[in-house]
Amino acid sequence: MEVGQCDHLLLQRDRAFLSVVFDRPQVRNAMNLEMVHELERVMKAVAASDEIRAVILRGAHGHFCAGGDVKDMVQAQERQQQDPQSDPFYALNRAFGRLLCLVDALPQTVICVLEGSVLGGGFGLACVSDVAICLANAKFGLPETGLGIPPAQIAPFVVRRIGLTQARYLALVGPWFQGDEALRLGLVHRVATDADGLKKELDQVLTALASRGPKANAVTKQLMHRVGSKPINDLLDDAAHAFSEAIRGPEGREGTLAFAQKRKPKWAL
Incomplete structure (x- = not known):
């Protein structure tokens, strides 16, 4: 899987699991446009890969992501002053929305490990994860309207979550709120009290995913995303076709045979 050089991300592969670590600790891993483009490249490469089953998103040095980098907004202001007909703010904001859509639609399972600041864009990424685990003292919030701006690209995903x-x-x-309230709201699935507990929760998720059919998981995500956008009977027809194709395919045949023979399927890690 080729993604090119990344200056703001650390990538680490373990079996079929790819860890993507946001590495801008000096700004609590706030995202600038370069980082957004790097993450977009990585997600596109993952989406095209048959080797990766899950992506783990987390931040370096105790913070997940503090949102967008204010320096990008200052630079956008300068560009607009130089060219009043341009709209660099639209381009900056929309780029992050495209990233959220890409992560949201990823065939692989997306896991967010949430520590420290989970604000603005970081909050948005948590909302497009399949599995979210956090430390109890993580700090969540949508600070945008306090700056006089809307959480424009994030809001639809927050509503859906x-x-x-x-x-x-x-x-x-x-x-602002912390892990227990994030759990109550349904933003996260598990809360850990310390770093060891967070690692244990992540290990349990990865162990479970190792025994799940990757193609079956991808089809399941796709079906769930279409709920509400298509009449239910049409969606169930599509689901039946997907089921038939899966059970007749190599993953489904091996999975059902392994169950009957009381053994692990060959595709399990």
Whole structure:
């Protein structure tokens, strides 16, 4: 899997699992446009890979991601002053939205390991994960409206993750909260009290994923994403076709045979 040089990301492969670590600790891993483009390249390479089953997103030095880098916004302001007809703010904001869509649609399982600051864009990435685990003292929030700007690209994913009522409160009032409240809202799935507990939770998720059919997981994600966008009977027809194709395919045949023979399927890690 070729992704080119990454200056703001650390990549580490372990079997079929790829760890992507945000590495801008001097700004609590806030995302600049270069980092967004690097992550976009990595996600596109992962999406095209049959070797990667899961992607683990986390931040270096105790923080996940503090949102967007304010320096990018200052530079955008300077570019607009030089060219009043341009709209660099649109381009900057929309680039992150494209990244969220890419992560959201990834065939592989996306796991977010959340520590320290989980703000703005970091909050948005958590909302497009399949599995989110966090430290109890992680700090979550949507600070954008306190800066006089909307959480434009993030808001739709927040609504889908935790519902409109709670999303309105978090975006408009802007409270900060920690792991237990993130669990109550449905933003995360598991909360750990310390680093050892966080590692244990992640290891349990990876162990479970090692025994899941990667193609079956990809098809399942695709079906779930289409709920609400297609009439239910049409969706169930598509699901039945997908089921038939899967059970007749090599992964499904081996999985059902292994179950009958009381052994692990050959594709299990």
